Amino acid sequence: MASWDRNTIILLDLVKQPENARCADCGAPDPDWASYKLGVFVCLNCSGTHRDLTDVSRVKSIRLDNWEDDLVEFMRRNGNAVAKAQYEKSVPAFYYRPQQHDCVVLRDQWIRAKYARQEFTGKNGHLQKAYSSGKACEKSTILSNVPACQTYTSKVAKAIISVRNMNAVFQPEKVGHQNGLQITYMTEDRTRNLFVYHENGQEIVNWFNAVRAVRYAYLRKALAPANDSELMPLLTTRSLKEGYMEKTGPMQWEPFKRRWFVLCSVDRKLLYFKTPMDALELGAVFIGTEAHGFSVRETPTRGSRGSRWRYGLTMETPDRNFIFMCEQELEQRDWIKAFQQVIAQPLLPQHYSSKEERREELSFMAWTVHCAQRPFFLFLVEANMKRKKS
Numbered sequence: 001m002a003s004w005d006r007n008t009i010i011l012l013d014l015v016k017q018p019e020n021a022r023c024a025d026c027g028a029p030d031p032d033w034a035s036y037k038l039g040v041f042v043c044l045n046c047s048g049t050h051r052d053l054t055d056v057s058r059v060k061s062i063r064l065d066n067w068e069d070d071l072v073e074f075m076r077r078n079g080n081a082v083a084k085a086q087y088e089k090s091v092p093a094f095y096y097r098p099q100q101h102d103c104v105v106l107r108d109q110w111i112r113a114k115y116a117r118q119e120f121t122g123k124n125g126h127l128q129k130a131y132s133s134g135k136a137c138e139k140s141t142i143l144s145n146v147p148a149c150q151t152y153t154s155k156v157a158k159a160i161i162s163v164r165n166m167n168a169v170f171q172p173e174k175v176g177h178q179n180g181l182q183i184t185y186m187t188e189d190r191t192r193n194l195f196v197y198h199e200n201g202q203e204i205v206n207w208f209n210a211v212r213a214v215r216y217a218y219l220r221k222a223l224a225p226a227n228d229s230e231l232m233p234l235l236t237t238r239s240l241k242e243g244y245m246e247k248t249g250p251m252q253w254e255p256f257k258r259r260w261f262v263l264c265s266v267d268r269k270l271l272y273f274k275t276p277m278d279a280l281e282l283g284a285v286f287i288g289t290e291a292h293g294f295s296v297r298e299t300p301t302r303g304s305r306g307s308r309w310r311y312g313l314t315m316e317t318p319d320r321n322f323i324f325m326c327e328q329e330l331e332q333r334d335w336i337k338a339f340q341q342v343i344a345q346p347l348l349p350q351h352y353s354s355k356e357e358r359r360e361e362l363s364f365m366a367w368t369v370h371c372a373q374r375p376f377f378l379f380l381v382e383a384n385m386k387r388k389k390s
């Protein structure tokens, strides 16, 4: 047997071992590539970033390339578990570890942070300064209302954003930029969107993790004694579903209007906007449980009165029934499934903090009770992020 045949068999055997069976960087199953400088098995997507980091990493295909004996021996002695112990030794609890389907900038910067900048080996002190604890972040400043594509230079903060209801999530498609970030927060009683990007991937990912760092510091106090596994899902809230539907007014004879809907399962609310890039919500609906009178069902087409779209659904709440129309049947099914998922979730302590508030919560604007309370921290950041005009 030729040595490269034998070496391929050894590598294929190595990559089947549990610690190597997923990409070292994004967790994708069955990695096909390996870095023979770092000793890690990675997926095709992550191998692309490794290929750019020629100083620290060199990749080969496990199946297609020839492997010399000493490189195979190096892979055998190292592997994903050994590399993880070294390069992910001190990843802060709040730091986001990207998954297979996350956007490119998150995966790309995670790999650069780990191996090229060695931010998590425990030997590098700069990380704490970059993201800082909640205490330091209280002193930093965020600038919203930056004119589109202009760098902000003034020393005066244009907005003070409470950490309490703040959320940052990458939305490259919506923002129309590969580093597009959507920051959401409450202003008075309404949800406000801020769409920003930064040409530098490291900058925007640092901002994303800085938001997570202050959220983490805040929630540790606000939800004490919750542990990290309970807090982690609350640091970044992704919408369960977004998309256009048509809605009518409370009397249900008003003309149907097309609106952009966003369903958030963590805070159990359905927000609607005129367009995906709107700054301010037009309205919001709290979604309780079935025991509290919330349900969703398909609506017969003939009841839609003037809607251009055919596939309807009705969401029943204790105070009002909402009729939504979808353009496609598949969309209608997806929305019904998403609403059912939220309705089936048990109410959690963060949805109410006293019996009085729980009573309030059963009406639509219940979460504003919580938002009206004073936040622990004010989050102010200073940045030269560019704002996408919404």
Ligand SMILES: [Zn+2]
Residues within 6 Å of the ligand: 023, 024, 025, 026, 027, 028, 042, 043, 044, 045, 046, 047, 100
């Ligand atoms: Zn990967």
